[in-house]
Amino acid sequence: MSHGDHSRDPCPYVILNDFGGAFSMGAIGGGIWHGIKGARNSPRGERFVGSLSAIKARAPVLGGNFGVWGGLFSSFDCAVKGYRQKEDPWNAIISGFLTGGSLALRAGPRSAFGSAVGCGILLGVFEGVGVLMNRMMAQPIPQMQLPEQAPATPAVSA
Amino acid sequence: MSFLSGLFGSSKPEAEKEPSASADLFNSTTFRSNVNPSPSPSDASASSSSSSSSIPQPPSNASPVPAVSQPAPTALDAFSTSFDAARLHPLAGLSDNLELLQLDEDKLTEIEGAASVLPSRGWTDDLCVGTGTTYLSGLVLGGMWGAKEGLSRPLGNNPSFKLRINSILNGCTRRGSFTGNSLGVLAIFYNLANSSLDSVRGKHDAYNAMGAAALSGAIYKSSAGLRPALVGAGLMTAAAGGWSAFKTMV
Numbered sequence: 001m002s003h004g005d006h007s008r009d010p011c012p013y014v015i016l017n018d019f020g021g022a023f024s025m026g027a028i029g030g031g032i033w034h035g036i037k038g039a040r041n042s043p044r045g046e047r048f049v050g051s052l053s054a055i056k057a058r059a060p061v062l063g064g065n066f067g068v069w070g071g072l073f074s075s076f077d078c079a080v081k082g083y084r085q086k087e088d089p090w091n092a093i094i095s096g097f098l099t100g101g102s103l104a105l106r107a108g109p110r111s112a113f114g115s116a117v118g119c120g121i122l123l124g125v126f127e128g129v130g131v132l133m134n135r136m137m138a139q140p141i142p143q144m145q146l147p148e149q150a151p152a153t154p155a156v157s158a
Numbered sequence: 159m160s161f162l163s164g165l166f167g168s169s170k171p172e173a174e175k176e177p178s179a180s181a182d183l184f185n186s187t188t189f190r191s192n193v194n195p196s197p198s199p200s201d202a203s204a205s206s207s208s209s210s211s212s213i214p215q216p217p218s219n220a221s222p223v224p225a226v227s228q229p230a231p232t233a234l235d236a237f238s239t240s241f242d243a244a245r246l247h248p249l250a251g252l253s254d255n256l257e258l259l260q261l262d263e264d265k266l267t268e269i270e271g272a273a274s275v276l277p278s279r280g281w282t283d284d285l286c287v288g289t290g291t292t293y294l295s296g297l298v299l300g301g302m303w304g305a306k307e308g309l310s311r312p313l314g315n316n317p318s319f320k321l322r323i324n325s326i327l328n329g330c331t332r333r334g335s336f337t338g339n340s341l342g343v344l345a346i347f348y349n350l351a352n353s354s355l356d357s358v359r360g361k362h363d364a365y366n367a368m369g370a371a372a373l374s375g376a377i378y379k380s381s382a383g384l385r386p387a388l389v390g391a392g393l394m395t396a397a398a399g400g401w402s403a404f405k406t407m408v
Binding site: 018068071 | 343
């Protein structure tokens, strides 16, 4: 799954991309969310002003939270990849664990560990669902690949 | 456990798809290396160490081996050392963790003058990378500002180390997130405006960047009134113009 994924930049640069992507997602999504929420919560006649002030106050903060999470996760993902030298679902789980832990670090070790475990489990569920989807989608491919694979392998060793 | 073993079993067929492609490449190179059979390792290292000077070598190399049923020397033979199998061995061994910046050519941005340091796949890539860079630099700058503030904040007489650390961290998180968020939102506006202008005008130049900067500065300060919006637009335009001039000079 990793080597086929050339639609993303190689590792150090993908951190910037993820930072920006997560921040934009949070900021734009937060803009829509808090725009609606601010409009609903303000009295009639001041809906637009209330919506605008809610967006200004909350959307960048939400974007920042998203961005820090995504960027930290991406950095840890790259670090874990570089350390383990392989790509499998454990990378995401480990980096989710580390991200959750380091974001809750100031609340004390107990809270950090709980948050880390929660994040790791969440990422594990994501990865598990992704892998299951991948297996369901990619079922017929191995049967076509294997006969072609057999003669090609000795040629490499020869 | 069966779930976990299934987790890792699925990635194998995907991963084994690639060695067959590299095996094809490898076969084609061994075929060509018949021209000079079994080059000595010193020869291979010498030719690999000086790749530019290795091109005139084949004539001297080929003189002892004309008996090996070599056809008439063609122009391709002059480059035969560059297809040497001994030099491709590391590549064949590397094929598993070889990471190249492979982007689909047809998906790359085709607006002229828009090429930058990183290849981009269109406006979403520009938005993500531009915003990420700006946000991260804002975070670092703001963090430094906050750290300085936290270091110099008076904490009464004889403050403990823990209190000082807390003050520094508070400063970092306050100033860093403020600066990063503001710059990040500004960068979102700028990149959206820039990409829109690019696609409308069909090319990218300094005027484009300045126009996008003016637009984003005006939007960013639009809720403060007309005057601050104009001031913001002017400041951003000046910054973008300065940056463009710097880029053309360097």
